[in-house]
Amino acid sequence: MGMRLLGILVAIALIGAGVWAFTRDGGILQTVTEERVEGALLANGMPLPMAECMAPRLTERLSIEQLQKLEKLGPQGGEAVIPESRSEAIARLRRVEDSEAVSALIGTATSCGIELIGKTL
Numbered sequence: 001m002g003m004r005l006l007g008i009l010v011a012i013a014l015i016g017a018g019v020w021a022f023t024r025d026g027g028i029l030q031t032v033t034e035e036r037v038e039g040a041l042l043a044n045g046m047p048l049p050m051a052e053c054m055a056p057r058l059t060e061r062l063s064i065e066q067l068q069k070l071e072k073l074g075p076q077g078g079e080a081v082i083p084e085s086r087s088e089a090i091a092r093l094r095r096v097e098d099s100e101a102v103s104a105l106i107g108t109a110t111s112c113g114i115e116l117i118g119k120t121l
Contacts, residue, residue, distance in 0.1 A: 033059045037067060044074050045082040053112035058104060066101040073105075 038055035042048065058067065072095040075081050083089035096102050 033064065033067065040071065040074070043081075049116055050109070050112055053115065054108045057108045057112070061104045061108070062101055066098055066104075069096050069098045069101050070105060072096050 034055045037058055038051045041051035041054060046054070058070075062070075073092045076095075079088065079092075083092060093102050
């Protein structure tokens with residue numbers, strides 16, 4: 001019985017270590033999520049330096065569900081990759097239906113834009 005209990009405790013410890021490695025800041029889940037967000041930003045016309053700046057910040061600020069809601073910003077039904085007018089851009093933002101996610105997106109884009117401009121001066 002003692003060996004069985006030891007085996008169970010070792011298994012629990014290994015599972016706990018795996019869950020921690022997967023979910024901690026900088027863990028596997030965050031890394032994969034950042035890569036997916038960066039890829040989505042690039043696919044939707046975002047320049048590489050902006051995508052590289054925004055992806056880690058968005059994954060830090062937003063839940064997986066909120067990041068998935070931001071996918072609604074992508075082109076639908078014959079829309080161009082990049083919105084062709086201000087009204088189209090606003091319509092896409094409204095599709096997200098999550099003001100916190102939209103606010104995080106706008107704030108992140110603004111701060112990254114300012115940082116990148118500062119680096120070029």
